Amino acid sequence: MKIQKIIPLFVLMIAGLLLAACTGGVTATTYPGLTISGDVAYIASAGQVRAVNLTDGTIPWRFPADKADATRMYYAAPVVTADHVYIANYLGEIYALDLSGKATWNAPFSVSKGRWYSAPILFNSELYGANGDDSFYAIKLDGTLDWQINAATAQKQLDSTTPWGDFWSSAAVDDATGIIYQLSINHFLYAIDTKQQKVLWGMDIKAPAITQPVIQNGFIYFGTLNGDLYKISTTNRKDVTIRNLGGEIWAKPAFWNTNIFIGTKTGKTSGKLYMLNITDLSNAATPTDTVSPVTTAGAVLPDGVVFGTENGSFYKMSAAGEAFLWPSTIPGSVYTDPVFSGDKLWVAVYGGSDLLRYFTASGNLSESFKISAQ
Amino acid sequence: MWDAIIITPFLNILLGIYHVIGNNFGIAIILFTLVIRLVTQPLTAKQIKSTAAMQSLQSDKRWIDIQAKYKGDKEKLASEQMKLYKEMGVSPFASCLPTLIQFPIIIALYQTLILGLANNPLDLYKLTGHVWPTLFGKIPYLNLSTILPINHQFLWMDLGAPERVFIPGISFGIPILAIIVVVTTYLQQKLMTPPKTGPKDQSSQMMGMMNIYMPLIMGWIALSLQAGLALYFVASNLIGILQYAILGKVHWRNLLPKSMRKDVIDAKLTNSGNGRNKSSEKENKPGELTAKK
Numbered sequence: 001m002k003i004q005k006i007i008p009l010f011v012l013m014i015a016g017l018l019l020a021a022c023t024g025g026v027t028a029t030t031y032p033g034l035t036i037s038g039d040v041a042y043i044a045s046a047g048q049v050r051a052v053n054l055t056d057g058t059i060p061w062r063f064p065a066d067k068a069d070a071t072r073m074y075y076a077a078p079v080v081t082a083d084h085v086y087i088a089n090y091l092g093e094i095y096a097l098d099l100s101g102k103a104t105w106n107a108p109f110s111v112s113k114g115r116w117y118s119a120p121i122l123f124n125s126e127l128y129g130a131n132g133d134d135s136f137y138a139i140k141l142d143g144t145l146d147w148q149i150n151a152a153t154a155q156k157q158l159d160s161t162t163p164w165g166d167f168w169s170s171a172a173v174d175d176a177t178g179i180i181y182q183l184s185i186n187h188f189l190y191a192i193d194t195k196q197q198k199v200l201w202g203m204d205i206k207a208p209a210i211t212q213p214v215i216q217n218g219f220i221y222f223g224t225l226n227g228d229l230y231k232i233s234t235t236n237r238k239d240v241t242i243r244n245l246g247g248e249i250w251a252k253p254a255f256w257n258t259n260i261f262i263g264t265k266t267g268k269t270s271g272k273l274y275m276l277n278i279t280d281l282s283n284a285a286t287p288t289d290t291v292s293p294v295t296t297a298g299a300v301l302p303d304g305v306v307f308g309t310e311n312g313s314f315y316k317m318s319a320a321g322e323a324f325l326w327p328s329t330i331p332g333s334v335y336t337d338p339v340f341s342g343d344k345l346w347v348a349v350y351g352g353s354d355l356l357r358y359f360t361a362s363g364n365l366s367e368s369f370k371i372s373a374q
Numbered sequence: 375m376w377d378a379i380i381i382t383p384f385l386n387i388l389l390g391i392y393h394v395i396g397n398n399f400g401i402a403i404i405l406f407t408l409v410i411r412l413v414t415q416p417l418t419a420k421q422i423k424s425t426a427a428m429q430s431l432q433s434d435k436r437w438i439d440i441q442a443k444y445k446g447d448k449e450k451l452a453s454e455q456m457k458l459y460k461e462m463g464v465s466p467f468a469s470c471l472p473t474l475i476q477f478p479i480i481i482a483l484y485q486t487l488i489l490g491l492a493n494n495p496l497d498l499y500k501l502t503g504h505v506w507p508t509l510f511g512k513i514p515y516l517n518l519s520t521i522l523p524i525n526h527q528f529l530w531m532d533l534g535a536p537e538r539v540f541i542p543g544i545s546f547g548i549p550i551l552a553i554i555v556v557v558t559t560y561l562q563q564k565l566m567t568p569p570k571t572g573p574k575d576q577s578s579q580m581m582g583m584m585n586i587y588m589p590l591i592m593g594w595i596a597l598s599l600q601a602g603l604a605l606y607f608v609a610s611n612l613i614g615i616l617q618y619a620i621l622g623k624v625h626w627r628n629l630l631p632k633s634m635r636k637d638v639i640d641a642k643l644t645n646s647g648n649g650r651n652k653s654s655e656k657e658n659k660p661g662e663l664t665a666k667k
Contacts (some may be wrong), residue, residue, distance in 0.1 A: 030496035075494070117495060166523045168495060185498075185523040207519040210495060225502065226519050248502060248518070268503050295499075335496065350496070 031335035032355060033077030033119065034348040041339075042085055043348055043355060044074035045373075049087045051101060052356055054342065057369050061101030063087065076119040076170075077336075079127065084141070088116030092131060096143060105143035112137055118170040118212070123180070128194065130167030130182050136192055136199075147197045154199050162202040163188065170212040172220070174234050181220050183209035189222070189232070203237060205230060211252045211297075216278075223249025227264060229281055243281035247272055247293075251337060254298030254305050259284050261305040261317055263294025271295075271309060275321035285321020297337040299345055301361060306345055308334035312352075314345075316363065326363030330354075349373070380478075384486040386506045386516065392490075393521055400528025403487065403602055407609040411617060414479065418614075422623050427464045434462070487602045492524055493534035526602075533602035549597050551604045556593035558611035563588055565615055565624045 032045035040060075041052040047068030051060050064072075073090035080086075084104065085097045092115065093108040114132025120139065121128050126146060127139040136154070138146040149157070154164040166186040173180045178194040185208035191200040207226035214221045220232045225248045233239035247264030254261040260276040271294040275285040290309055298305035304316045312330035315323045332352020339346045344358040344366075356371035387409065392402035411418075431437055436458060444451035459466060492501040502518055509515045526534040531551065538547025563585045596604035618624045 030494040115494075168498075187519065208522040210498065225522065226517075250499065265502075335499070 030075050031333075031350040032348040033075050034336050034339060034346065034356075035078045035080050035119075036339045036341045036346055037080040039342070041346060041356060042078040042080060042087075043371075044076060044078055044087060045348075045355060046073060046075075047071075049074050049078060049085075049097075050355075050371075051085075052371055054344075054346070057371060059371070063095070063097055063101050063103070065101065076116045079119050079122050081122065081141075086120070086122075086127060088119060088129075090115040090117075090132075092116065092133060094120070094127070094139065094143075096141070107143070109139055109143050109145070111145045111148070117168040121171055121173060121180075123173045123175070123194065124178070126194075128171060128173070128180055128192075130171065130184075132167065134165035134167070136167075136182065138194065138197070149192065149197070149199060157199040158202050162204075164190075164199075164202070168210050172213045172215050174215050177234070179234070181213045181215065183211065183213055183222055185210055189213070189220070189230075191237075201237065203232070210250065214252050214255070216255055221253050221260065223251075223253065223262060223264075225249065229253070229260075229262065229276070231281060241281055243276070245272070245274060250293070250295050250335075251297040254300055256298075256300045256305050257319060259321075261298040261307075263290070263296075263298070263307045263309075263315075265293030265295070265310075267293070269293070269311075273307060273315055273317060273323045275317060288315070288317075288323035290315060290323075291325070295333075295335045299338045299340045301340050301345070303361075306338065306340070306359075308336075308338050308347060310334065312349070314338075314359065314363065324363075326359065328359065328363060328365035330357055330365060376482075380482045381485055381489065382504050382506075384482055385489055385501075385504050388486055388490050389505065389516055389521055392524075393516060397521070397525045398528065399490070399525055399533055399602065400531070400605060403533070403605050404609045407483075407606055408613055410479065410483065411610065411613045415617065418617060419621065422618070422621060424465065426623075427462070428466070431458070431462055431464050434458075483606060484603060487606060488600065490524065491526060491534045491600060491602050493526070498522075528601075528605065531601045531605070533605065534600055536598060537601035537604060551601055551608070552593050552596040555596040555604050555607045555611075556589045558608050558615075559589040559592045560585065561629075562611045562614050564628045565626065566618055567625060567628055 029046065032043050035042045036054070039054045041054055043050050043052060047070055049063045053060055071091065072093065074087055075090070076088045078085050078087045083099060085099065086094060087097065088094045092112040093110050094116070095108045096104045098104050112131040112133055112135065114134070116129070116131060119129065120137070125141055127141070128137070130136045135148050135150040137148045140146050151164055158164060163186050166184045167182060168185050169183050171180045171182040179200065180192045180194060182190045182192060184190070187205055187207055189203045189205050189209070192198070193200050205224055205228070207224035207228060209222055209224045211222055215234065218234050220234060221230065223229045227245045227247050227249060229243045229245055229249065231241040245262070245264050247266035249262065249264055251263065258278055260278055260281070261274070262276065263271055263273045265271050269292060271290040271292060273288045273290060273294060274283065276282065277284045292309035292311035292313055294307050295310045296308035298307050298317070304318050306314055306316045308314055310333050312332055312334055314326040316326060317323045330347055330349055330352065332349040332354070334347055335350055336348040343361055345361070346356065346358050348356055353373055354370045355373040358366050358369055360366065388402055388406045391405050392399055395401050395405070440451065440454045440458065444454055489497065489501055489504060492498040505518060505521070506515050507517065526532050530539065531537045537549060537551040539550050540547045567585065592607055596607055615624065
């Protein structure tokens with residue numbers, strides 16, 4: 001082939017490769033899901049779920065065992081019971097693994113066809129969750145479908161002006177009533193009755209919500225991307241308190257003593273931390289500006305609440321509402337809620353060379369414990 | 375820098391269109407492509423002009439003579455060609471430069487579309503960081519609550535995923551959009567290729583190769599990546615054809631079978647004529663050598 005013919009072909013191939021490589025094709029990459037149970041951390045990230053022994057940093061198993069599956073992306077935090085780990089992926093599948101990482105169902109649950117952006121929740125020995133295919137599922141722990149509410153069914157149960165779908169977050173359940181509360185990025189909060197297996201109502205919250213709601217003392221708490229923090233009574237949904245915090249809310253509130261602790265993103269490189277009164281959501285202390293957007297929920301420690309920020313720095317808020325920047329910063333970004341377990345704050349990292357690190361309770365990053373992202 | 379100067383403005387224009395037309399991302403992509411094509415119209419016009427100049431140069435008698443005369447001396451041939459370029463006021467790179475300038479725009483468009491489609495939590499987070507709530511800090515522009523969630527659905531497609539149409543009885547999905555990308559890219563290439571000026575027309579040879587490889591590579595990209603990007607390729611191809619048609623530079627006859635095309639028949643005739651010329655050139659060569667001496 002003549003050189004004149006090779007050059008355009010070469011240029012075109014480079015152009016094609018450049019375009020394809022810009023985001024790594026359609027392979028979605030987002031932050032990892034983290035669950036800690038006893039001395040084991042379960043981390044869902046990209047094409048593999050790992051179990052990590054927190055005492056010695058070994059990895060007893062990975063799923064799939066051989067190599068990461070490029071088509072099955074796992075980002076939802078694994079659901080852990082006494083004898084099983086349930087993992088959900090972006091193909092809509094759920095696998096049940098025993099504690100040694102072996103799949104125990106004959107086949108994965110695959111009735112759901114959309115992405116499991118977030119984990120289903122465990123309640124009364126069933127998994128409940130809304131999938132990217134716009135259906136809400138109740139799944140038995142043997143891997144069979146108990147019941148589901150698809151878009152058509154939901155639309156019949158809701159009034160015609162209430163939309164349904166766009167679920168990206170985990171739900172929360174009111175243990176007393178069995179009612180599940182599910183937020184959506186289509187600006188609605190839904191109440192789903194597990195006993196009647198139907199949608200009770202949908203409430204317009206005027207903005208997308210990407211966090212899991214929290215149920216505390218008979219109230220549902222959650223934040224939205226336009227900065228509204230909601231407090232809604234579980235017994236009377238007209239009993240609503242809304243406080244706008246002036247920044248996007250990307251994580252659920254934390255509760256400690258009699259206060260709410262929550263952070264916001266106020267700009268590309270700024271955020272704010274709040275300690276609020278639980279009764280009326282007013283400031284219980286002067287808010288603190290942060291050097292980076294607050295991207296995680298607060299982890300409650302014995303002497304304070306710790307928040308992660310996008311640039312890997314951490315803040316600890318005291319009972320008086322004062323926030324202190326921790327001395328160490330994690331290399332990478334932090335979007336996954338940190339978990340306090342065994343006197344350590346465990347952090348799943350995105351975009352760094354390590355996937356899991358820990359801080360001591362005094363805020364020092366351990367340099368000896370590193371779980372590589374590879 | 376790239377992000378602040380190119381991606382963020384591109385994204386906000388795209389989302390602005392999306393919002394104005396009632397949250398339809400497919401139509402927003404088409405209109406955005408139109409805007410980009412209009413903005414880069416001067417580059418396109420310059421490219422057409424330069425290509426035409428190169429074409430006419432290559433059919434010039436002096437050019438043909440130089441090719442024949444310095445066939446065996448590439449260095450001399452190059453220097454004589456450069457002289458002729460200067461004399462005729464043609465730059466050999468002028469037809470490539472607009473394409474090269476447009477390439478970063480295509481990459482930026484691609485990155486913008488991926489960011490705009492925001493199909494996982496981290497992408498959504500990144501998207502919100504790029505949205506302008508106001509213009510110049512004063513005029514209200516985009517509100518997250520009104521643009522989110524991004525509506526990915528357009529006709530039968532999910533713009534955030536590779537497009538496939540599943541037909542009952544067939545176990546695999548048919549990539550309709552990727553096929554349309556291949557066809558429209560081929561059509562665009564074919565319609566914009568000027569007729570051959572002669573059998574040794576180098577640019578036509580190159581274009582011939584492009585006509586084959588370009589549609590295949592674009593089709594492969596459309597097959598593998600988000601349907602939103604494939605939609606951009608289709609819109610860009612069709613708008614490109616329209617632009618050339620408005621400028622009167624579309625070569626519709628290229629679509630005809632070769633046996634019916636006058637230029638091909640003429641070229642064949644010229645070719646057979648050249649055969650005769652070649653022999654006469656050979657006959658002349660000793661004379662030329664004598665003249666050189």
